[in-house]
Amino acid sequence: MPRNAPPLSFLALIALSVAACRTSAPVAQSPTTPNVQAQLAQQNVDAVIYQHFSAEVHRLYQQGYELARLRLDAALAKPWPKPPAVVVDIDETVLDNSPYQVTNATLGRTYTPATWKEWTAKGTAKALPGAVEFLNYAKQRGCAVYYISNRETDELGPTLRNLAETGFPMADTAHVLLMAGTSDKTLRRDRVNQTHHIILQVGDQLTDFDQGLKNRGEGQGKPLTDALRDTLEGHFILLPNPMYGAWLDAITGRDLQEIPARKAAILKQDSY
Numbered sequence: 001m002p003r004n005a006p007p008l009s010f011l012a013l014i015a016l017s018v019a020a021c022r023t024s025a026p027v028a029q030s031p032t033t034p035n036v037q038a039q040l041a042q043q044n045v046d047a048v049i050y051q052h053f054s055a056e057v058h059r060l061y062q063q064g065y066e067l068a069r070l071r072l073d074a075a076l077a078k079p080w081p082k083p084p085a086v087v088v089d090i091d092e093t094v095l096d097n098s099p100y101q102v103t104n105a106t107l108g109r110t111y112t113p114a115t116w117k118e119w120t121a122k123g124t125a126k127a128l129p130g131a132v133e134f135l136n137y138a139k140q141r142g143c144a145v146y147y148i149s150n151r152e153t154d155e156l157g158p159t160l161r162n163l164a165e166t167g168f169p170m171a172d173t174a175h176v177l178l179m180a181g182t183s184d185k186t187l188r189r190d191r192v193n194q195t196h197h198i199i200l201q202v203g204d205q206l207t208d209f210d211q212g213l214k215n216r217g218e219g220q221g222k223p224l225t226d227a228l229r230d231t232l233e234g235h236f237i238l239l240p241n242p243m244y245g246a247w248l249d250a251i252t253g254r255d256l257q258e259i260p261a262r263k264a265a266i267l268k269q270d271s272y
């Protein structure tokens, strides 16, 4: 700025900032960003180690399913107008995909639909601690079990095989409802509610309970979660997943090129 130039007005500054924003169009997510992929894979390593190796996570799953059994017993003590059902998510809820994340970390790559489907096609994911026992208990108590997952419909065959071979009940096309079009699970829950009463849900994302909990606009979604606390306490079991999820997308977005800077910015914002 020349020494004698008049000061820019506040509005002019805003106009300049808007213009600057317009010129920095987002860079499309692309497999041609190996450096960023390697950086993000590295940033995820501790989360993957925690999920895949730690006795803490092993115990958290057991604990979650122990609580699920208590909640189920309490719900079944009441009469229900329709047959009771339990709804569970699949990934990081009943099946452990941390080997896929371990492989990504090792190869310095991030999630892509293609590599993900290579993994699910194997059908070799192990059951998470407590899951098989809980769902067979629910079946024994007269509950239907539904699996509502955002795996895509072309993953159905190996998913059914994987669930059945690991000992999960009702692993068939009537009870495994995969994603066809939308990741919002509301319509699939509604389908279950037409014939059953969902008494308990289990998942690793808050949206496995209700799509409204995807809203992280205020306080990262914590006030909304607090508002639903009584309902969540009785009807939803949340399991750990530090590797990925709506909680992370809300902060970083999904454009790989932008994610490192966004992570750095939010950490700086809350550092002291």
Ligand SMILES: [Mg+2]
Binding pocket: 089, 090, 091, 092, 093, 203, 204, 205
């Ligand atoms: Mg999941």
